[in-house]
Amino acid sequence: MLELTANHTQELLQDRDKKTILIVDDEGVIRDLCRRVLNDYHIVEAGDGQEAYEIFLRGGIDVILTDVMMPRMDGIELLKKLKEREPTMVVIIMTGFADKDLILKALKADADDFITKPLNLLQLKSAISKALVKKALKEEIANLRNLDRFKTVFLSLISHKFRTPITSISLFLQNLAAGVIDPADEGAKEHINLIYNEACYLGNLVTDLLTFSSVMDSGAGLHLEPCTLNLLLPKLLQEAQDVAARPGVTTHVTLDTVPELMLDRDKVSFAVRQVIDNAIKFSKETGVVCVTLRNLENQCEITVQDDGIGISPEQLPKLFEKFYQVDADHTGQVRGFGLGLFYVREFIRMHGGTVSIDSEENVGTRVVITLPNKASQSP
Template sequence: MTDDKPDILVVDDEKTIRDGCNRVLSTRGYTVTGAENGQVALDILQKQPVDVILLDLKMPVMDGETLLEILKERYADIPVIIITGHGTVDTAVNCMKKGAYDFITKPFQIDPFLLTIARAAEKRRLEQQAKRFQEENSRNLYDLSLEKSRLRTIINCLANGIMVTNRNLEVVLHNPALMRLLELGPDTAFPASVKAFLQDEDLIGTLKKIQSGESAPDATVAREIQAGRRFLRAISAPALGPEDGVVGTVTVLEDITPFKQLDAMKTDFVHMVAHELRSPLVSIRQQQSVMLEGLAGPLDPKQKDFIARGMKKIDGLLDLINDLLDIAKIESAHNVQTRVPTDLQKIIEETVALMEPRAGEQGVTIRFTARNLAPISADPKHMDEVMTNLISNAINYSPDGGEVTITAEGQGEYVEIKVQDRGIGIAPEELPKIFDKFYRVKNPRTRQVMGTGLGLAIVKGVIEAHHGSIDVESVPEGGTTFRILLPALAS
């Protein structure tokens, strides 16, 4: 990177977006490279360095969220700006929590767009300067306190707090942003023990582990802490000496309070709406149930049919409310409450037994086989919910006389579960969207299938909360297969 020629990588499957970014940025001194998906972007990064990445979320082959996780591991120092539509702003905010620098919404407004790019490029330049300076002076971090005037112009420009400690866990370098975030006054002694700056024992313990050399030299440790009224994300890494020995730690603290408040407001709103809706709906359902059973007087067949239809709609609304609550729990990281050794075979067998009468009504056969299954550490209630959602979907989208096949097999350190149907399948362009909230496959043959569009989002959230993964393969008119991998308990 030169001061006047930052290199920008635009990762977006829309050629118009890539070309538009190239036209706008190249005329202002930027060097622009385009990639149509995440895999192409990784290939480019292996061949040439870049300074800023513009990343779309929804792409074929490899989507933006997957690429962001890889970038966080391999290219953590490159600022990533998320390109998002208005419908995926929540996802973009979540990406910022995972390390993205900022996000911009389509369609772009030129001035804010250029300002965001310039800030990210400047951040990259300053961090590279700081890194070079650190490498030159890492032999003795105490010398940094004597040379702080050389760093002050760099670290004072950063909005994030910077804290550098020596081998004795004494803070030898910090910036004004750190004092502001930790709500500390200018009279704090310097250099001073890290405990004079932070009271979070977990973070201090993390710094001690880094000092002891337990972490890999290039590893970073991220942790959320609370300092007064603020919630902070602390990212810590070892400071290495000339012979790769650990001579101290470097911690960057970022204020994530607005995101925490936004999450809390969203959760409170969902719970409030759910409570205000569920109570009257349950009351209405009970009253209709009394009438349907004839306890309020005899009904003719037509009246019974109307009431039964109304109860079915109420049940659909109650399912939607319950799904919304589950989604809120997953997004607030409170969904998995208890983890115990869990027998997946037993859960699947019970789910199949529960689903067989319903499958029989549609002429669908369910087949289940299991082999070498090890127990997993999981919440049995949520594993049951996962299997119920997947098997129910497979039945719903299978033709009369079709077959749903469930296989569960031990795969070394993992347990693999497959749920396969031979139904209408999913079009390739719709596959990246099926785990999105409220998304339902657009097919005239599925209009009669009732659902909230939240089932697969819940499944994905539960599986990922258990440190597993889920993917899908589908052939139009040839069926769909969901594949789950979950870590097995060590025997």
Template structure:
């Protein structure tokens, strides 16, 4: 029904209307004039040529002759206007659209005209508005989605164990995740960080040289990674802070930075422990090696040496080799047990026999130093499911230490008790004891007391660590009580029920 309205089409239609009404008016006027002329001619041919009558007759037709064409003309104009007006309106709207910057939806209005052009225009506008509404809807939907995505990424960032923050060009925090507040030790208030500066939160002014890299303005858009003490204090923990630029310099994110903060305290401690271990192990390996080399070379290069002296030197070398071998064995065993690659070879063991065997192993050492060795075993001891060899090593270590660090004519007591589902083995001596400062460290690997009396004895600093590890694997406990110059008491507690032992072994 709707024809394609081209400009030519309108012109043709306007011309058609114009010609139609114009020709009609001209025809009417011609007819009128002819009628008037005829009546005038008739009046002349008739004998009663009353001029007035003629004029009157002509005047009689005049309204019809002139009014008819005029009415036709007016009607034509009305029809023409109705045709042209919507076109003019549309043109005007298009003109306004061309000169204004407002969106088309605001400028274009439907026209009030039932012409095909008007109806077509109106339908166009209608579909256009529909489109705009659709766009608005899309806009709203994408905004909602964006919000959801933002929320989701916030949630992801908040679930990270590392602290994350975003700062703007003024160095103010615009986003900080939950972990950051915890890592910086600033309590739990999440909001409080926004608006603050990272420099302030990290207490950079306290940390000295390491913080300078972060305080300096980032002019080249480079990433910076530094390690800092938490709250400016290394002893409270170590954090690794990385700052990276968020956008390029041309971006609207220029000057923004992403900060990530990670707690590396454990890693630092592990590094420190590894270094300590390597240092201690190096020292323990080098000391006997140094002695072996020094004695061997002295023996080899001495032309004149008494046979007794030679024997003494050879014995020293032998002792040092034994010590070195034992150190390597202990180290290997301890390391295996710590890694868990050595499983206990548990068997049902008669504890009384095990303890008697242990006692007989250390008795010569006690007798040599005239130490009074008291063994107090209850009449009946339960059978335990233990690793016989390893437990013997542990108990020999403890009794050997008691003998080693108890002066001549001292006293060592071994006392065993079964209390409920636990077997308690006490090894008490009247030896040199351990100072309060050193007591917490005695179970550490390589720890040796700074007491000169300890250094008179050979030892690697691994015996107690190994003993502790063996007892731990059995699900037991090793506790130490000691008083300097009075004596020490080591207590081994082992579970007697297989359940207890199994649980703790897992």
């Protein structure tokens, strides 16, 4: 295993912080000039609007600097499509035409700044710097609005989730106090057992609330530290198995040796644990949950596979949405908050990784998490 030095760790952290600028122009000499001037940033290039939009859809772009007159898709059309898809994206228009109609079209499409050709190199650097500040402000405002909406929906969901067990417990206690239920009766024992289960469910809800509260408070950034997945995964699997208390479900783990990675231990642990918990939860009365760690060329791959009840094809695209829950029994009373997989994807993406899910009803589910491993190794 290659050792991670303190200097290399600092270089990695600085590299992660580098912003990415997408330069769009059909003239290679212009793209080359911009790239040389903006050497403090990661630079991605595109020769026309269509190519630029395809690059943008892959993610990771912070600012787009685009010409107007280009083949296939011009700069104004690209601007419109970008803003429709991601309103907070900052787009700077480069143009050699001081045309009022053109500028008006760009402003209507929410262009963030203009640079005229021939390019003034000092102006170009200044425009990019201001664009990054503007992007940060836009994202902060958008996050505050989203957080406000999230809190409203979350509070509504909490009240709904708590109402059913509280109502059941309350009615039972009222009937007990009124003498309708005799604790000595054989049938009362079944009621008492049901109420006990509801009380346990309330306790689990509170635990989940505290977990998600902690997750949301720490969701802003990564706290990277050396992490050994070969030690972490068996621990997470054992913890999940102990909590689930499903003796009919067995577990199996297969581990390649992977290099020590720079990860946010809490976030990666949360993500993997959520996937394992779901695999055990949606297993049948008897089944096997397999966790596999593979060391590939540029990434490590964590696979969690079960032979449980599976997920229908129409539900698969919705699994990573906030508050979405699989209602396998069609009761409308799914327990939990439907936030686990949303944060799984968010946290893995923050590490530059991916999450994918394949499933078939009554056959089982396979979740694959990838994390880059090259960046964690010293040269």
